[in-house]
Amino acid sequence: MDQLLDILKKNQLSVTEGRKKILGLFLNSPGALAHADIEKNTDASFDRVTVYRTLQTFVDKGIIHNIPTTDNSILYALCKDNCEAGHHHDNHVHFICDVCDKTICMDHVSVPEIKLPKGFKQRQADVVISGVCSDCK
């Protein structure tokens, strides 16, 4: 309950209904959320635009990170590492279940080192694995 305010304050964000509600969703969700999930779970009590802007703000501040997907959706999940404004270092693997379609942050599975050819400089690496999750197995 306090955690919400904590996170917002720590990031110098004004505390608003929308931000509390949306951040709450992330804190309670086991997996990643898409824009559509958020609209659904808030009874459309916020304007679409507000949701877009809130998500963008959270990403900018390093509160959530987004997860690459092959289809055209953007998924967001809480940053559990120490991400800062404009500088994420989420080093974990993401898992998308083919059955239940949930996306899970595998916080304990870290992205392995990958050797790149000469001249390439790595800044960030995203690993997305799809298959069947432990619930659907």
Added chain:
Amino acid sequence: MDQLLDILKKNQLSVTEGRKKILGLFLNSPGALAHADIEKNTDASFDRVTVYRTLQTFVDKGIIHNIPTTDNSILYALCKDNCEAGHHHDNHVHFICDVCDKTICMDHVSVPEIKLPKGFKQRQADVVISGVCSDCK
């Protein structure tokens, strides 16, 4: 020149202007292409719908594969491995340059084995690395 027909025939696709032109783009492009890139490079001589459908067809046949992105775009690139209809096995890492924004298939950098927690079954793994490419270095 013949390569085009070869690929189309091998996949039992009728040879049309659109398919030839679009496949040609992929064969000549160093990096991945988005829908928008294709429209741009064809002088809009094809309907948008045709481009969508052609890309979908190529993916279905295993001629091109798509690459996960964090923004809301879908990128496509030639399958250089032996992909079959409905069954891709592109095992390589993708690199997105922060500077020139090109996406490159690193055909010689393969995706490392990743150990998942119990109960999770891996089907596919995508690795997308961003940073600075060798041209922009």
Added chain:
DNA sequence: TGTTTTTTTGCAACATTATTGCATTTTTCT
């Protein structure tokens, strides 16, 4: 090669998703 059959295309209409400016409301600061 000419004719039939099959496939692809373009168009139009529609749906979904995302962005921007601006006035109003809410939150924060003093």
Added chain:
DNA sequence: AGAAAAATGCAATAATGTTGCAAAAAAACA
């Protein structure tokens, strides 16, 4: 409480993706 700053909702607009169907093109056939 009042002033200043920030966030929100609304409306308009843009961008992106989907579908049905008739016309056109390609493939198959004779």
